[in-house]
Amino acid sequence: MSLSINDVYKVARLARLGMSEQEAQTAHDQLSNIFGLIAEMQAVDTNGIAPMSHAQDITQRLRKDVVTELNQREQFQAAAPQAKNGLYLVPQVIE
Amino acid sequence: MLNSSLQQLGAALRSKKISSVELTQLYLDRIATLNSKFNAYITVNEEMSLAQARAADVKLVQSETNALTGIPIAQKDIFCALGWRTTCGSKMLSDFIAPYDAHVIEQFNSAGAVNIGKTNMDEFAMGSSNETSYFGTVKNPWNHKAVPGGSSGGSAAAVSARLCAAATGTDTGGSIRQPAALCGISGLKPTYGVVSRYGMIAFASSLDQAGPMAHSAEDLALMLNVMAGFDERDSTSLQRESEDYTRDLNKPLNGLRIGLPKEFFAAGLSADVAPAIEASIAEYKKLGASVVDISLPNSRLSIPVYYVLAPAEASSNLSRYDGVRYGYRASEYTNLADMYEKSRAQGFGEEVKRRIMIGTYVLSHGYYDAYYLQAQKIRRLIAQDFDEAFKQCDVIMGPTTPTTAFNLGEKNDDPVQMYLSDIYTIAVNLAGLPGMSIPAGFGGNDLPIGLQIIGNYFDEARMLNVAHQYQQVTDWHTRTPQHIEG
Numbered sequence: 001m002s003l004s005i006n007d008v009y010k011v012a013r014l015a016r017l018g019m020s021e022q023e024a025q026t027a028h029d030q031l032s033n034i035f036g037l038i039a040e041m042q043a044v045d046t047n048g049i050a051p052m053s054h055a056q057d058i059t060q061r062l063r064k065d066v067v068t069e070l071n072q073r074e075q076f077q078a079a080a081p082q083a084k085n086g087l088y089l090v091p092q093v094i095e
Numbered sequence: 096m097l098n099s100s101l102q103q104l105g106a107a108l109r110s111k112k113i114s115s116v117e118l119t120q121l122y123l124d125r126i127a128t129l130n131s132k133f134n135a136y137i138t139v140n141e142e143m144s145l146a147q148a149r150a151a152d153v154k155l156v157q158s159e160t161n162a163l164t165g166i167p168i169a170q171k172d173i174f175c176a177l178g179w180r181t182t183c184g185s186k187m188l189s190d191f192i193a194p195y196d197a198h199v200i201e202q203f204n205s206a207g208a209v210n211i212g213k214t215n216m217d218e219f220a221m222g223s224s225n226e227t228s229y230f231g232t233v234k235n236p237w238n239h240k241a242v243p244g245g246s247s248g249g250s251a252a253a254v255s256a257r258l259c260a261a262a263t264g265t266d267t268g269g270s271i272r273q274p275a276a277l278c279g280i281s282g283l284k285p286t287y288g289v290v291s292r293y294g295m296i297a298f299a300s301s302l303d304q305a306g307p308m309a310h311s312a313e314d315l316a317l318m319l320n321v322m323a324g325f326d327e328r329d330s331t332s333l334q335r336e337s338e339d340y341t342r343d344l345n346k347p348l349n350g351l352r353i354g355l356p357k358e359f360f361a362a363g364l365s366a367d368v369a370p371a372i373e374a375s376i377a378e379y380k381k382l383g384a385s386v387v388d389i390s391l392p393n394s395r396l397s398i399p400v401y402y403v404l405a406p407a408e409a410s411s412n413l414s415r416y417d418g419v420r421y422g423y424r425a426s427e428y429t430n431l432a433d434m435y436e437k438s439r440a441q442g443f444g445e446e447v448k449r450r451i452m453i454g455t456y457v458l459s460h461g462y463y464d465a466y467y468l469q470a471q472k473i474r475r476l477i478a479q480d481f482d483e484a485f486k487q488c489d490v491i492m493g494p495t496t497p498t499t500a501f502n503l504g505e506k507n508d509d510p511v512q513m514y515l516s517d518i519y520t521i522a523v524n525l526a527g528l529p530g531m532s533i534p535a536g537f538g539g540n541d542l543p544i545g546l547q548i549i550g551n552y553f554d555e556a557r558m559l560n561v562a563h564q565y566q567q568v569t570d571w572h573t574r575t576p577q578h579i580e581g
Contacts, residue, residue, distance in 0.1 A: 008452070014455050015414075016417070016432070016435040018439070027448075030449060031449070033511050036511075037511050037514065041403070041466075041473060046472035049475055055528075056331075058288075058333070060330065061327070061330065076194055079421035081422075090431055091433075
């Protein structure tokens with residue numbers, strides 16, 4: 001498959017990565033090379049092979065539905081770029 | 096003191112030949128003098144380290160000790176440690192003070208070990224040369240023009256240059272084993288699920304695994320005893336009986352069957368690495384081992400599969416960096432979307448953005464089956480190759496890397512060439528198996544060579560035995576780089 005420059009812009013938008021024209025061009029060239037490397041995979045016959053997502057075939061553990069976390073809002077919000085009155089501040093979304 | 100084993104350091108501390116404060120100060124002084132040369136540490140905090148050392152000295156007086164009590168251990172800067180700046184090698188987290196401890200850090204704390212500092216690494220562990228770090232490249236202690244490997248390059252250099260007694264690393268595609276090989280130290284990636292990922296900043300969650308980096312297999316075993324253990328806060332942590340990983344160190348190797356995958360000795364292996372690996376195998380034969388020729392036919396696909404799966408998981412994991420709750424936020428923006436895009440564009444480095452782009456693409460509508468699903472299916476084929484191989488042998492051996500350390504800047508502009516340097520390590524992560532690297536000689540350029548030992552699931556104690564016996568009859572692991580005098 002070949003990647004177009006529009007694909008690069010579309011993916012950058014999906015990933016919320018701002019990108020200049022020059023950066024998009026560089027990304028296009030490098031990603032094309034990397035997808036060239038990945039293309040080797042396509043020729044492999046995987047009919048009937050179950051996908052493997054984890055090394056061990058374990059089932060998800062369940063726990064009792066009880067509160068396990070303490071309230072650490074202040075401590076965690078201390079790391080926020082902007083917070084006020086226990087809320088995270090972002091640019092206005094609704095006029 | 097600097098060349099002592101962890102066991103010897105522990106004995107010196109318990110017999111009061113040296114205090115933890117003295118030992119910690121010794122390493123802090125070395126770091127103050129030498130770190131500017133190697134750039135192995137991102138953050139050092141003398142006050143916090145010495146406070147832990149003083150607490151350890153109290154424990155030592157009260158004889159409430161563990162094997163690592165009072166010993167200075169370097170922590171890869173991927174582990175959150177309460178009150179410590181934890182950057183993951185990224186501008187995105189350059190001011191992030193961790194509000195909690197990773198499970199690994201808790202384990203070292205309760206053992207009474209001293210955190211001697213946070214080591215440099217490729218940004219978000221994405222790299223094979225430590226050149227993607229926002230905090231600058233790390234120099235290989237054996238040759239300052241060479242890379243230390245990555246992503247745990249700071250930990251490898253710190254151990255090699257005697258700037259800590261031992262260190263932690265993490266390994267998603269070879270990030271413990273490859274830098275261990277290139278810096279001439281020992282490193283172990285345990286079976287997936289043995290060490291908790293809680294508080295370890297996520298890269299590719301189905302592959303990430305923490306492990307120890309040290310001077311010898313014996314030291315690795317003592318470190319793993321502290322690091323391993325069930326933790327309910329990591330949904331993939333395995334519930335198993337706890338093990339003493341030192342228990343089999345002294346077993347003889349008579350009858351050991353070593354599998355040699357022909358794919359690991361084919362074209363691409365450099366002319367100086369191959370004879371060193373063959374010489375190691377000859378040494379094992381002298382120790383009573385026999386050799387079996389095996390094949391891992393799908394291992395050649397491990398790089399393409401990895402560069403679909405790891406970026407896919409990374410693109411999802413790294414979506415949390417939005418400039419809202421923590422981490423870097425751009426200083427100027429016009430609206431919310433612009434704030435996200437600018438914060439992420441400015442906060443992430445080139446390699447991280449590249450992988451987010453690959454991951455976002457392969458997971459996007461219409462491509463999922465062709466890339467992600469196909470990669471997961473081939474992942475099973477790769478794992479099945481190992482299952483077959485372990486029917487014929489006890490451990491698998493080969494080179495850790497195709498060459499010795501390459502030069503700084505050599506592969507920087509060509510991501511594909513950089514990715515190919517992990518050709519022998521990635522399949523082990525995909526299969527979830529334990530793998531290690533131990534020093535096994537030097538190449539034509541006097542740079543270290545690593546022997547890779549791959550074990551079956553949960554066979555860490557046997558692998559450590561196999562490595563330890565080799566280190567009883569060879570001295571590669573005791574060699575020290577020049578120019579590391581303080």
